[in-house]
Amino acid sequence: MSAPTLLAAVRDGTPLVHCVTNLVATNFSANALLALGASPAMVEDQAEAAELAAVAGALVVNTGTMTPERAEGMRAAASAARDAGTPWLLDPVGVGPLTWRTDVARRLLELGPTVVRGNASEILALAGREGRGRGVDATVAVDDAADAADELARRCEGVVAVSGPVDRITDGTRVVHVHGGHPLMGRVTAMGCALGALTGAFLAAARGTGDDPVAATVAAHAVVGACGAAAGVAARGPGSFVPAWLDALAALDARGATAADTLIDPA
Amino acid sequence: MSAPTLLAAVRDGTPLVHCVTNLVATNFSANALLALGASPAMVEDQAEAAELAAVAGALVVNTGTMTPERAEGMRAAASAARDAGTPWLLDPVGVGPLTWRTDVARRLLELGPTVVRGNASEILALAGREGRGRGVDATVAVDDAADAADELARRCEGVVAVSGPVDRITDGTRVVHVHGGHPLMGRVTAMGCALGALTGAFLAAARGTGDDPVAATVAAHAVVGACGAAAGVAARGPGSFVPAWLDALAALDARGATAADTLIDPA
């Protein structure tokens, strides 16, 4: 397990993480990346997104609050990332109940994301199985999406991470579970989006450490969960959880990252 | 008065509240809805907005930071809500000094909102009377908009809520005042927008409790005011007010909601 190594690599390299993300998540994801030690660039215009994705350390594409123009920016950025060999993550927010964005996300899938990260209903829907979610809700259990996640990972030749009380990360063969976190994480908007953005930072860092995308994704989930648990203790509710979680991300040191590793269950 | 009943109904039902709102309010409104116990969906694309409004518990349309595309999303969502019998709220942010959005808001009005919520100058302008506001400012007294609000409520066959130091809610016949709140609420952006979003949650919950839109609107204003007063005591300024208010919303229990009811003056 490699949360300490990858955290150090993020801090040393301050990788540029390009996000084409949604209106709810933009500020919070940028602050999460800065708190971790990465450098955020929130760029969605089609021409700019393609230009930036080619030079960024990683790309994060998030389908919340879609517009046709932002969808074009996503496609341009993902294509440029693929051509440049830049790792990229697809976060299929709201896929399932909304027809158009489900189509958009499925076409993005054809561009070969390095990682797909979502809740169980989003992963089920993206895999073409019947989702039961109402959108961004996590109303389906992580295990109910296990088969869909494995199949999706094999189809993309990538990693699929399903977020829940215990996260499940797979490349279609290996499965790793990540414990930790705090119930308040479900009462704060764009927490999953921030997890996706931070996974982008770990994917970028892993290019230098030789860790594979599974290890990077697992480390990101462990760090987010460890900081969530710490912030949950400090917070008085979902409002004070947000600054406490960002403070925990920034304060995380090698000892904390080693503790985060204990949340990882490679079973 | 029914703040405790409606709060319990929100918590039990976690109603999906669809918001087509402005760039300033998106994150904060979503966090307010989550803190209260509802489920936010911030969706503005024309096709998606129509699809979602038909299945949501309530729709909230907010005219801040308008673009032609977002205006189309608003119209599509409001039409779909009307056709589906979904309650919807119009928050005419910035109406008055800005010509185009005033036209957009007046056309939205023809789609029969369940509730219109704004400050006095916005309500005056929406009703076609000369507003004196400079945009989002509350520079006109609530009482100065009383006649305009009553007339607007009768014309829409809906509820009109005018926000101010003492809120005034009317269906054109009954008038209810809601006290409470805190001066720091006027120093935080998108507080009124969050109030509109939370009113959406109460409107959705009221579909199950048999409360009418006046009761739902009044309960939302009382809860927001009670949490504002609590947060104002805890906060050191407008910055710390935001997390304190969200914490207060999440911590609000039946006893707190009963206390909120005492802010209501059905005179």
Next chain:
Amino acid sequence: MSAPTLLAAVRDGTPLVHCVTNLVATNFSANALLALGASPAMVEDQAEAAELAAVAGALVVNTGTMTPERAEGMRAAASAARDAGTPWLLDPVGVGPLTWRTDVARRLLELGPTVVRGNASEILALAGREGRGRGVDATVAVDDAADAADELARRCEGVVAVSGPVDRITDGTRVVHVHGGHPLMGRVTAMGCALGALTGAFLAAARGTGDDPVAATVAAHAVVGACGAAAGVAARGPGSFVPAWLDALAALDARGATAADTLIDPA
């Protein structure tokens, strides 16, 4: 030096500061303006932006998260501000590595901004010199942009402020340095954007006090730095820095503004 005078003028006049800004900065800039005592209006639609810029106390144009539509809004607003004699500030976020927005920012420059504010790499790129930045990063030293800033100021007949550990403000002849601030300001997204927005408020206030744009820009930087230093002491990390900084802005009184003046080095 005139931070106390200008702060009092902002508080007395609550100037309307029109921002056409980016998705990351919208909420935070509005809250910063409210905390200071100004009145924010975040309006980006082309027709509305022109209408508002003509009546606002100042306009702030920020090129982060550009779209073609927002670029049109910026041009319309800047043109209207120029025609109305309204002071306006250009914040060329991300200019340099991104080709299209660099072109947009250079064309905006032709509309004669009262103030240009950015980090060193953005100012170098805007002046047509080779930037070495990766986007929003401050990886170039303030002094490396000194010549470019002086030349740009003379070309625009305006003020150029370069932000860094010590800010450098010039009209092409005079140079003023502003000390203060806190390292956590670099770990929070959109801090520079908020500085630009607050400079807008001081520019608007200066129209009534007879202070020139250099004095207004210097006062804004001193106030932001003083509140940053205060918040840095109170904060536990970048998450809690944000509310602490907004609280400090709102709590700033004449004594604090006089202390802020001591951060100014007119050498």
